[in-house]
Amino acid sequence: MKKAAKFLSLILSLMMVMSLAACGSGGSSSSGKNSAEAKTPYSDGPQDIDEIINEMVDKYDLPKLSEEDKNYTINLGYYNCDHMAAAAVGQYTGIYKALGMKVKVTGNGNVPEAMSAGKMDVGYVGYGTTLSAVKNNVPLFYAADNHIGGSYYLVVSNKIKDPKDLVGKKIGLGEDPQVNELDWVEWTQKLGIPTDGSNYKLYDMSDSDKFLAMKNGKLDAYVCCDPWASMAEYSKVGKIMAESDPSTFQSGHGTCCKFTMNKNFADEHPALAERMCLAHSLCIEFMYEHPYYAAEIFSTYYNVPMEVAMKTYWRKFCKEGRTIRWDLNEQYMENQINEMRRLGVRNDINTVSVDQVVDTQYMDNSGADNFDEFIKKNIDPVFPENISFKKFKAKAYAIDGVDPDDVPEYSELEKKE
The missing domain is CATH 3.40.190.10 (Periplasmic binding protein-like II)
Structure with missing residues (x-):
């Protein structure tokens, strides 16, 4: 019985080695040329x-x-x-x-x-x-x-549940957005919130610094390019409330x-x-x-x-x-x-x-x-x-x-x- 058990163990070990070898040769890192994708x-x-x-x-x-x-x-x-x-x-x-x-x-x-x-x-x-x-x-x-547009975002912290919650809040945006930021004007009209920057506490900084400020609880929202919108989602510190869509401009498809x-x-x-x-x-x-x-x-x-x-x-x-x-x-x-x-x-x-x-x-x-x-x-x-x-x-x-x-x-x- 002991010999039979040893023989069975040897067979199982060989089968496991062969299986692992097959997995190694079939993985995408070594057999991509055999993959239809x-x-x-x-x-x-x-x-x-x-x-x-x-x-x-x-x-x-x-x-x-x-x-x-x-x-x-x-x-x-x-x-x-x-x-x-x-x-x-x-x-x-x-x-x-x-x-x-x-x-x-x-x-x-x-x-x-x-x-x-x-x-x-x-x-x-x-x-x-x-x-x-x-x-x-x-x-x-x-x-x-x-770049012809899109991928420009209004990111808000998780505590912002409604666009109207942004009024009076700290936003990484820059001064006078009503005359300097086309996307901001478009967004606020669609979201039904004030366009004039005087209704918010505005801060001007780099996109990466905006993300860090929101992560540390210093900002309630910010406007940015990616990857800083995706970073907010990935880190679970915020979400995208609005995004640029130049194809919807009244004047015709815009650009970037x-x-x-x-x-x-x-x-x-x-x-x-x-x-x-x-x-x-x-x-x-x-x-x-x-x-x-x-x-x-x-x-x-x-x-x-x-x-x-x-x-x-x-x-x-x-x-x-x-x-x-x-x-x-x-x-x-x-x-x-x-x-x-x-x-x-x-x-x-x-x-x-x-x-x-x-x-x-x-x-x-x-x-x-x-x-x-x-x-x-x-x-x-x-x-x-x-x-x-x-x-x-x-x-x-x-x-x-x-x-x-x-x-x-x-x-x-x-x-x-």
Whole structure:
């Protein structure tokens, strides 16, 4: 009986080892190429980032840059808003380097001011920043689109149950929102609460500081870009009460931030201007095609949990539509300015015409893919707009060969300088 028991134990042990081996070979981290979800119009299975970037760049037969352009360091700025994440992707993945350019990437809250002062060559900045600069004779222009709206939120603490509860409360918003914040004016009209900022206690601070202030009980509400709305939900300290929807503007579909260039830089380095536009499009393609890798980068650069980073991309690429893009829609821009004029918002800059701030020649000559064709061919079959967040994550994990159980709370990548 003892021999039989030992033999049975040996058989069971061997079966367990074989079972574990099968699990290991069948997990998404090692067998993504055998997973139906990992097969996409742009890949037959998981690849590392270097492979992806090499394939993306190799399809272009790019002319050689002059020695002057090769040695020129392009100053690119972005700030702590999910709309601007392509800059971090370009830096971390090596897209700029793969395209033969030297790019110094700066990410902080002073970028809009630096861009407005003409101290940066290229920047991911808000719509009003460029209008203000042009009004003050700073030679900036919109070279490409970046974000057409949505993903701007009114976040309230859990103790706020009704919009009317906000009256008299502490809000991270900035002064005179009735003439400075188009979304605030739209929201308050829909929510049935006063628009004039004098009805609230207003505080001006960065989005990340607003979140921390609410977490510490110092704010009752704030207006922000993601990831700071998703962070409030993730941390269970607040909820989204209203969100931007430029498609509902009375003047027509509006817009948001843009890929902006300094005219002096573009005039002196047209080849680099074109290549930066191509890089911008490739960064966005990478984000759409590889949202897990993009989320790792986002988590690293924005210091938020992976779950928040993934949800941020799901909102932009699916839930709210394909709002991150590079094809410039001038009619949306006209509509945005008309809506500002209609509601008396930013009367100091809403007199600027679209013709004064747009120059698409560099994007047109860059060789970048057609955005709509890219989405239809590569993204619609994989991540349809109506996909749930749960399914979005599962597909993203499979595409990049990731076992969901191995995903850390925060990215373990190292930020590149």
